[in-house]
Amino acid sequence: KKKRGNGRRKGASKEAGEGEEEMQVRPEKRERGKRRRAKNDQEAKGRERDEEEQTKIKSAKTTKTRKKEKSRKTEEEEGEGESEERNTKRKKKHGSAKKEEKEEDGGKQVRPESLSPEELEKLKEAVDERKKLIQGLRGKPWPMKKKLVTLRESQEFVEKYEGALGKGKGRKLYAYKVMMTKKWMKFQRDFENFKTACIPWEMKIKEIESHFGSSVASYFIFLRWMYGINMILFGLTFGLVMVPEALMGRPYGSIPRKTVPRAEEASAMDFAVLWDWGGYAQYSVLFYGYYNSQRAIGWLKFRMPLSYFLVGVGTVAYSYMVVIRTMARNANESGVGDDNSFNFSWKMFTSWDYLIGNPETADNKFASITTSFKEAILEEQESRKDDNIHLTRFLRVLANFLVLCCLAGSGYLIYFVVRRSQKFALDGLENHTWWERNEVNMVMSLLGMFCPMLFDVISTLENYHPRVALQWQLGRIFALFLGNLYTFIIALMDEINLKREEEKIIKFNITMWEASLYNSTVSENSTAPPVTIHPADVPRGPCWETMVGQEFVRLIISDTMTTYITLLIGDFLRAVLVRFLNYCWCWDLEAGFPSYSEFDVSGNVLGLIFNQGMIWMGAFYAPCLPALNVLRLHVSMYLQCWAVMCCNVPQERVFKASGSNNFYMAMLLVILFLSTLPAIYTIVTIPPSFDCGPFSGKKRMFDVIHETLESDFPAWFSKVFSYASNPGLVLPFILLMVLAIYYFTLAWIHSQKPLCFLFVCPKRGKQEEEQTSSTEGTNGSRGGQKSSLTGCRATKQQCFITGGRE
């Protein structure tokens, strides 16, 4: 019966409607509702319960209200008439009806007018506290029964008194607000449920977790998160850029920039050309060059150039927001990762992975934990031998030198290859073999594949702890990819400049051509209609933006292909060979070399991060990139899930790069920053091509903003904006922001200090004890130990109580 009380939470209207019937159904309520005289017992019981709940409210209030109740009872006899009125009012009022009914039927008759403001305040505090309790109930370490009972009681309390808080005339509004809040919370909950139901691949990831543990599964969780981001980016570019142009823009073939030139028409449908993103693929919504620079298109007057620009900016802004939000969320959950002071305790209490559900993996895990303990014991027992520190240092310097040579070599190789491909392009692409045509992409992908292996070999010279070695490895791979990418971009910049030079020549040629056309028409008869030229025959200006877009698309495709082929050969073929050749081979292939491969978490995560960087870089010039990436991630998920379950074995020793997920998030942030730099540079400094794209004809791409402000907004707006963008206003604003950042950083540092001190202090006390015990006798140290430790401990406990933990 008690649990039925939850039913009261149903919509107020329902209860108002079935007011009378409800009273019959609930015997408790019936007694309270109808017969006021017999209410005394119930009131007393209810009051007792409420008083228990109201321990937080000062006792003065309860006695006061008790007295008020007694006076109320006499009033009730007289007030019967009033109640009849209220009964009729009940049917009309919505949310408040329930509260009023409660007030009449419930134990306490708390009239807001009769309470003094302080009591009202206290009541409000009590109600708020209850609400907070309800919100925080999930995190309480109580058994479920206790939680459910507390929940129900708190909900009843809140319902009962919430109505009482609305004062007099404003009661309707207050009740309405309360009802709206409830509906909003319900909506939020339903939305959360919906969102959770939408999360894909949950069971797949669970299977991987149970077979491989949490570190391998963390890669797939990261992949899924990236997939979500890319879906949003895809939605933006597809919905706001590609679709409007396709539906409302000029159709294919209507203007020169949208038509395949006459010279290329013959080969425009060839597979080889399409695979290379030329031909019809180039002259479509997939690339920058197709878009028309008409200010407003279609019957909706859709501002295409503005939309293109804003979507470009929006994708970057959204990405920043999401990455930083995730970093902030992860920030408070990580511990100090590299502290070695709890080595054995951590091994004992945090080494078992609770996600493991597979017997083989569990055996593996037991073995690895045992090994780890034995190693730690060994390290503890033997003294730290100096072990020829000079040799180690020399080897490490040598290793770093080799790595630098590698990086420099790969950077030069890429530069060389890109220049060579430019020469090939000038000669005409048909004269060269497939390899020569795709040299750049292949070289970059191969470098990305082999150099990390090389780094791995070099790092054996260094003799670091595995976790440190992993961090060095990741750092080097990061530098490799970054170097390659930027070399690639620099080479691309050279090509862009070339194209711009070309542009000037072609502009000149076009004017000559137009003049000749004009002359030829005039020379005939002036009454002859102007000659219409088919768009395919018009001489075309070079479009460096489309070229950049194409380069990025090609790079990503080749990178994807390389990854998949490496996966198939490196993992799958290897596993097949090991499995089947094992029957007829001299040594045990499965136990010795080469055996089955382990899943390389960090390498794969880095690959994912860099791919995303390339997407961010190229998305402005090739709106098709996010769509491509969504497809790629989708396929990757299934392919890699299958490969991991089929060809990989669980890792023997698990070393994560860092304690928290924030390591990879930080990398992602850096890549985001570094990849948006080139795009921003090109947008701001290089004038757009005169013959293609949504910004053709403008001096700079961002002029579209200026144009929009002038033509689409009222006159005063642009004036305000021009004042606001005055350097005299912007500089102080930036200064203010810097000061705010400085202030918040300082405040945060200061807030951390007491906690640091309190956590260090007990340890320091212990160390003091150790020191004193080594110099003095035990008696002296005992005394010293007690005072310093207990003193420290008291403050620590105080810290816990007063909310250091909150």
Added chain:
Amino acid sequence: MGNKQTTFTDEQLEAYQDCTFFTRKEILRLHGRYRELAPHLVPLDYTNNPDIKVPLTLIITMPELKENPFRDRIVETFSEDGQGNLSFNDFVDMFSALCETSPRELKTIYAFKIYDFNRDNFICKEDMEKTLNKLTKGELTPEEVTLVCDKAIEEADLDGDNKLSFADFENMISKAPDFLSNFHIRI
């Protein structure tokens, strides 16, 4: 959302959603899992809160718990009678405390209870020895076990009573990098 189900009333589902980190769908799925452990014992209709408990021996056959060396302790910690017989409330509570969105503080509290084998609110040397033996399946020699336990107490014990109180444990765990990701069961 909108599916007609007769296992729970709406109020019960709302109450569970308030008291755990699960969504409505997940709670229904949990009930399905609970039921398949003992279909003859667990009724389909939970609207009147039947007092049914599934014994320990059946709970630890779940694939999520089967390979865990601490499965007995986990189930005992969340059971009301301390013997490992879980009612549905306890079952839901257990997976809610161990799920991904459960906060660090809650997990720390329950981890302490799990590793406290003799339930005296302290993790003493015997508790640690038992933990270690479960973790290594008895592969370590007794001297090694003693060494490890002594080292662990030396590292984490702050008040010098040769056993870990909750404050000691919490201080140690709060800095552990792997705790949150390892102390997690996905259901």
